Amino acid sequence: MDFPIFQADFFGNRLLIALIAIVHVIINHSFAVGMMPLLTLMEWWSHRTGREDWDRLLYKILAVAFIVTTSLGALTGVGIWFSTSVVNPAAIGSLLRVFYWAWFSEWIVFVCEVVLIVIYFLTWKKMTGPRKTAHIRIGITLSVMSWLTMAIITAVLGFMMNPGAWPQQQDLLAGFNNPAYVPQLLFRTAAAMAMAGSLALALGAFFTSPRTALRKESVRTFAGWTLFWIVPMTIWSLVYYQAIPAEMAVNLPVAFGTQAWANQYDLLIKLTLAVGLIGVGLNLWALIKPARTWAFVWIVPFLCICLLVSQFERTRQFIRKPYVLAYYMYSNGARVQEAPYLAKTGLLANSAWAANRTITADNRVQAGRDVFLLACSRCHTLNGSNSITRNLSRLYPGQTWKPEAIDSYVRSIHGARPYMPPFPGTAAERAALAAYLAKLQTTSDQIPSNASISRN
Numbered sequence: 001m002d003f004p005i006f007q008a009d010f011f012g013n014r015l016l017i018a019l020i021a022i023v024h025v026i027i028n029h030s031f032a033v034g035m036m037p038l039l040t041l042m043e044w045w046s047h048r049t050g051r052e053d054w055d056r057l058l059y060k061i062l063a064v065a066f067i068v069t070t071s072l073g074a075l076t077g078v079g080i081w082f083s084t085s086v087v088n089p090a091a092i093g094s095l096l097r098v099f100y101w102a103w104f105s106e107w108i109v110f111v112c113e114v115v116l117i118v119i120y121f122l123t124w125k126k127m128t129g130p131r132k133t134a135h136i137r138i139g140i141t142l143s144v145m146s147w148l149t150m151a152i153i154t155a156v157l158g159f160m161m162n163p164g165a166w167p168q169q170q171d172l173l174a175g176f177n178n179p180a181y182v183p184q185l186l187f188r189t190a191a192a193m194a195m196a197g198s199l200a201l202a203l204g205a206f207f208t209s210p211r212t213a214l215r216k217e218s219v220r221t222f223a224g225w226t227l228f229w230i231v232p233m234t235i236w237s238l239v240y241y242q243a244i245p246a247e248m249a250v251n252l253p254v255a256f257g258t259q260a261w262a263n264q265y266d267l268l269i270k271l272t273l274a275v276g277l278i279g280v281g282l283n284l285w286a287l288i289k290p291a292r293t294w295a296f297v298w299i300v301p302f303l304c305i306c307l308l309v310s311q312f313e314r315t316r317q318f319i320r321k322p323y324v325l326a327y328y329m330y331s332n333g334a335r336v337q338e339a340p341y342l343a344k345t346g347l348l349a350n351s352a353w354a355a356n357r358t359i360t361a362d363n364r365v366q367a368g369r370d371v372f373l374l375a376c377s378r379c380h381t382l383n384g385s386n387s388i389t390r391n392l393s394r395l396y397p398g399q400t401w402k403p404e405a406i407d408s409y410v411r412s413i414h415g416a417r418p419y420m421p422p423f424p425g426t427a428a429e430r431a432a433l434a435a436y437l438a439k440l441q442t443t444s445d446q447i448p449s450n451a452s453i454s455r456n
Contacts, residue, residue: 012385024076034196040139190233197226223286279304330421368436
C-alpha cells in the first residue's frame, strides 16, 4: 500500500496520537473497565442491604460514566483509529493483518458493551424490587465486556513492544501470546480498578452532603477499594517491567521525560514516586478520617493516578523506538527487512507520491524536503513539537549549519541516538536531506497537513 504523508507540523504527529490515546485510556480505564464492576458490586450490596440512599448515589455516578464514555470516550476511540491511520498507515495495516480476527472479535464485543451500558443506565430506575437481580446481571455482563475490549487491545499493545515468537511463527496466536501481554493486562486491570475507585471517591463526595453518614461511608468505601487495588497494580507493574526487552529498557531515561530531561532521570523518578505517595496518602486519610476535609480535596487522588497512567502511556509509546512495531517496522514506516533494499535503491524511487523521484543539482533541496517528509516527519516537525530546527540549533549553537556536518550526523544518528532509526535511504538522499535542513537556518518553510508524498 502507498499513502500520502500526513503532517501536523505545529502539533506533531507523535504528540497528536499520544494525547488522543492518553485521554482515551484515562476514560476507558476509569469510567468503563474499572467503574462498571465497582458500580455493579455496590449495586448488589445496596440491594442486599436495602440501602436506597446508596442506590441513588450509584445511579448519579453511573450517569457521569455513561455520558463521558458515550461521548468523549467514543470520540477519542475513533480518534485513535483516524490519527494512527493517517500518520502511519503501514503500521496499522500490518497490525490489522496480524490481528484481523482479534480486532473483528473486539468490534463485536465493543458493540455489545455500548448496547449494554445504554440498557444498564436507562433501566436502573425501572428494574427495581424483584427485577433488581436481573439488572445486576446486566451490570456483570457489561463489566465482562468492558474488560474484554481492553484484554484484546492489550495483546496488540504488547505485540508492538515485544512480539515474542511471532517473527518465526507469524500467526495470530503467536502474536497474541507475546511476553508483555499477561503482565500488562494484569497491570492495566488493577490500574483501572484503582482509577475507578479514585474517581468514585471524588464523585461520591461531590454528590453527597457534608458530614452525613452517606458521605462518610462512600468516601471510606471507595478509598478502601482504591488502596486494595494499588497493591496488585504495583506488583504487576514490576513484573511488566521485566518483560521489556533489554535494548528498549535503555531508552527509559529519554522515554520518561524526553531527551532534554534524560540527565534528570533520578529526579523524575522521585517526582513520580511523590505523586504516587500523595495519592496513596490521601486515600489513607479518606479511609481513616472520611469527614475531616472538603469535598474538592478528593479529586486529588484521581488526578494523581491519572498523571501516573499518563506517564506510563508516554513511556510505553516511546520506549519501543526506534521501532513502531518491534523488530519489524521502524518508526518512520520502513520495514526492517526492507532497509538494505531502500539503502540501495532509495526512498524517492520507491515513492509513488514523490514530486522528485531522482536527485539533480537543480532539485536537491526540494528532494531533501521530500526525504524529510518520508524519513523524519512521523516524529519531527519543522517548527512545532519536537522541532527539527530547534534540535539543530541545540546541536550547533551559534554555528552555521553546514550540510556536510548534518550529513555526517544523520549517517551515524542511530549510534548517537539508539531510539532513532537508521537513515533509510541512499547517500545521495541523505546529502539532499542535509542540504534542505541546512537551508532551514536562513529560510523558513511550512509543510501542509496533506503533503502529497509517500513511499511504496
